[in-house]
Amino acid sequence: MKIAVIAETAAAETRVAVSPEVVKAYVKKGFGVAVAAGAGKGSFMGDDLFKEAGATIARDSATAVKDADVVLCVRRPEPAVVKALKKGAVVAGILDPYGDKKPIEALAKAGVAAFAMELMPRITRAQSMDVLSSQANLAGYKAVVDAAAQFSRAFPMMMTAAGTVPPAKVFIMGAGVAGLQAVATARRLGAVVTATDVRAAAGEQIKSLGAKFIFVEGMADAATSGGYAKELSEDDRKKQAALVAEHIKTQDIVVTTALIPGRPAPVLVTKEMVETMKPGSLIVDLAIERGGNCPLSKADAVVEHRGVTIMAPLNMAGHLAGNASQLYAKNLQNFLDLIVVDGAVKLDWDDEIVKGCGLTREGAVVHPILTS
Ligand code: NAD
Numbered sequence: 184m185k186i187a188v189i190a191e192t193a194a195a196e197t198r199v200a201v202s203p204e205v206v207k208a209y210v211k212k213g214f215g216v217a218v219a220a221g222a223g224k225g226s227f228m229g230d231d232l233f234k235e236a237g238a239t240i241a242r243d244s245a246t247a248v249k250d251a252d253v254v255l256c257v258r259r260p261e262p263a264v265v266k267a268l269k270k271g272a273v274v275a276g277i278l279d280p281y282g283d284k285k286p287i288e289a290l291a292k293a294g295v296a297a298f299a300m301e302l303m304p305r306i307t308r309a310q311s312m313d314v315l316s317s318q319a320n321l322a323g324y325k326a327v328v329d330a331a332a333q334f335s336r337a338f339p340m341m342m343t344a345a346g347t348v349p350p351a352k353v354f355i356m357g358a359g360v361a362g363l364q365a366v367a368t369a370r371r372l373g374a375v376v377t378a379t380d381v382r383a384a385a386g387e388q389i390k391s392l393g394a395k396f397i398f399v400e401g402m403a404d405a406a407t408s409g410g411y412a413k414e415l416s417e418d419d420r421k422k423q424a425a426l427v428a429e430h431i432k433t434q435d436i437v438v439t440t441a442l443i444p445g446r447p448a449p450v451l452v453t454k455e456m457v458e459t460m461k462p463g464s465l466i467v468d469l470a471i472e473r474g475g476n477c478p479l480s481k482a483d484a485v486v487e488h489r490g491v492t493i494m495a496p497l498n499m500a501g502h503l504a505g506n507a508s509q510l511y512a513k514n515l516q517n518f519l520d521l522i523v524v525d526g527a528v529k530l531d532w533d534d535e536i537v538k539g540c541g542l543t544r545e546g547a548v549v550h551p552i553l554t555s
Contacts, residue, residue: 187251189244190219197225197504200255210237226508270294291543317510322499323364339373357441358385381405439476462490471495
C-alpha cells in the first residue's frame with residue numbers, strides 16, 4: 184500500500200499531514216510513503232528528515248499522489264493534484280465540508296473516498312483521531328500567550344517595593360477545547376480568569392481549572408447530543424448579551440472561541456461593548472475563520488478601536504506548526520489504523536467514524552451535510 188503526503192499550498196498553511204515519527208511507523212508496517220518535496224518546510228521538518236525516516240521524496244504533490252492508495256493532506260488538494268489521484272484512493276484531510284461544494288464534487292468525480300477529519304464524531308473511540316481537538320487545544324494556548332506578549336501590563340500579581348502590580352483580568356468566551364486550554368494557560372500565567380459558555384456542562388470544567396463561570400441564570404442549556412452548541416433563542420441571546428456587556432467593561436483581555444457547527448460564528452462582543460473596554464485592553468478572536476465573534480475583527484490583522492486592540496489570526500494552530508503537524512499526523516495515523524486492514528484499505532461504511540467523516544464514495548457525494 185502506498186501513502187502520499189502533499190505539500191500544502193494555501194496561504195499561511197504551515198502544517199503538514201505527516202511527521203518523521205509517523206513516517207517511520209508507516210514504513211515499519213510495510214507501507215510505501217511518498218512525501219512531496221518541501222511539504223514539511225513550514226513545520227521545520229525538512230525533506231532529509233522524511234527521507235531518513237524511510238519516505239521517498241516526490242518532485243511535487245501531483246507526482247506524490249500518482250498510484251497512491253491513501254493521500255494525506257491538511258487542506259483540500261489543488262485541482263492539479265485531484266486530477267492525478269488514483270481512482271478508488273482514500274483522501275483524508277481537513278476538507279471544509281461546509282465550504283464551497285465544487286471541490287468536493289471534483290473529488291467525487293475523481294472516484295476517491297474523501298474523508299473530512301473535522302467531522303470526526305465526538306465518541307470515545309474517535310478521540311485519538313479528533314483533529315478539531317488536537318488543533319484547538321494548541322490554538323487556545325497560543326491565543327493567551329500572544330495576548331500576554333501584546334498586552335502592555337503583566338499577567339500575575341506582583342508585590343514590589345514600588346507598589347503592587349494587579350493581576351490581569353482575562354475573560355474566555357466559549358469553553359470548548361480551545362477555550363478551556365486558554366483558561367488553563369491564563370491561570371498558569373497568574374491572571375484572574377472568568378469564562379462563559381452556553382453549554383451548562385462547561386461550567387464544571389471552567390471551575391475545575393480555577394476560573395469563575397459566568398452564566399445567565401435560568402438560561403436553557405444549549406448543548407446538542409453531539410456535545411456541540413446550538414444557536415440561542417432570541418430571548419437567551421439578549422440575556423447573554425446583557426451579562427457580557429456588564430462583565431466585559433472590567434476585563435483586560437478577552438479571548439473568544441465560540442463556534443456553532445455549520446453556522447457563522449455568533450456575535451458575542453459588539454462594537455458598543457468594545458467601546459466600553461479600557462484603553463490598552465485586548466481581544467483575541469479565534470472564531471475568525473467562521474466570521475468572528477466580534478464584528479470589528481479583521482482576518483489575520485491587528486485592529487485598534489478606541490484604544491482596544493483586536494487580534495484575529497487565521498489558522499492559529501499553524502502558528503505552532505511543529506506541534507500542530509505532529510499531533511495532526513498522529514490523528515491521521517490513528518484513522519488509518521481503523522481503515523487499513525491486513526495492509527490494505529478496507530472501508531466499513533457502517534462504521535460510525537467512516538460514515539461520519541466520509542464525504543464521497545464511488546463517484547458520489549454522500550455526506551448528509553452536502554446532500555440534504
Ligand atoms: P466548538 O469549537 O464547536 O465551540 C467552542 C465553544 O463555543 C463550545 O464550547 C461552544 O459551546 C461554545 N459556544 C457556542 N456558542 C456560544 C455562545 N453563543 N456563547 C458562548 N459560548 C458559545 O466546540 P469544541 O471545542 O469542539 O467542543 C465542544 C464540546 O465537545 C466540548 O464539551 C468538548 O469537551 C467536547 N469534546 C468531546 C470529545 C469526545 O468526547 N471525543 C472530543 C472533543 C471535544
